[in-house]
Amino acid sequence: MKRFSPMVATVALAALVFAAACSSAPAPTSTPGQTPAKTAIPTTSGPAATQRPTAPATQGLTLTIVQPQIEAVVTSSLLEVKGQTAPDAIVSVNGIIVKSVDASGNFTAVVTLEEGPNLVEIVASDYQNNQVSQTLAVIYTPLGQ
Numbered sequence: 001m002k003r004f005s006p007m008v009a010t011v012a013l014a015a016l017v018f019a020a021a022c023s024s025a026p027a028p029t030s031t032p033g034q035t036p037a038k039t040a041i042p043t044t045s046g047p048a049a050t051q052r053p054t055a056p057a058t059q060g061l062t063l064t065i066v067q068p069q070i071e072a073v074v075t076s077s078l079l080e081v082k083g084q085t086a087p088d089a090i091v092s093v094n095g096i097i098v099k100s101v102d103a104s105g106n107f108t109a110v111v112t113l114e115e116g117p118n119l120v121e122i123v124a125s126d127y128q129n130n131q132v133s134q135t136l137a138v139i140y141t142p143l144g145q
Contacts, residue, residue, distance in 0.1 A: 061086055061130040065122060073139045079111045085124040085132075092123045113140035 067082040068074065081093050084105045091098040093109040101107045111120055118138050125131040 061089060061124060061126050061128075061132055063122065063124045063132040063134055065134050065136065068120075068136060068138055071137050071139070073141060074113070075141060075143045077113050077115075077140060077142070079113050079118075079120065079138060079140075081109045081111055081120060081122060083107055083122060086126060089124040089126050094121055113138060115140055115142060 063083060063085045065081070065083045068079060083091075085091060085101065085107070087101060087103050087105045089101055089105065091101055091107050091109075094111055096109070098107045098109045111118075116139065118140060119135055120138055121133060121135045123131060123133040
């Protein structure tokens with residue numbers, strides 16, 4: 001297996017994030033009289049690893065990712081993704097539907113990572129055609145590398 005230097009991993013991660021931003025869905029449009037939704041990454045006074053990404057509300061539908069942290073570096077190829085949304089939402093992680101969202105809106109999914117930078121996309125939608133999503137960058141570095 002090829003070992004990546006921290007600089008290569010950082011550049012590759014930035015390229016993945018940029019590519020995801022450029023290829024994502026078109027910018028939302030607004031209906032006359034409505035203010036368009038704004039997307040912002042929450043800021044905290046601590047390091048980036050303590051931030052919890054939360055998608056902006058879309059007609060009451062929210063998506064909060066509890067695990068993994070933003071730009072997490074992990075040593076296992078299996079990544080547990082945990083979050084919370086509306087109890088009646090349909091959630092997918094990297095295109096795979098999560099089998100169950102509990103009565104509080106909590107969900108868990110496991111994703112298999114490839115060595116190096118990975119993008120994990122979590123999408124929640126409801127029956128009123130509302131949709132929110134988060135894309136997280138995660139770096140998988142096997143132990144001993």
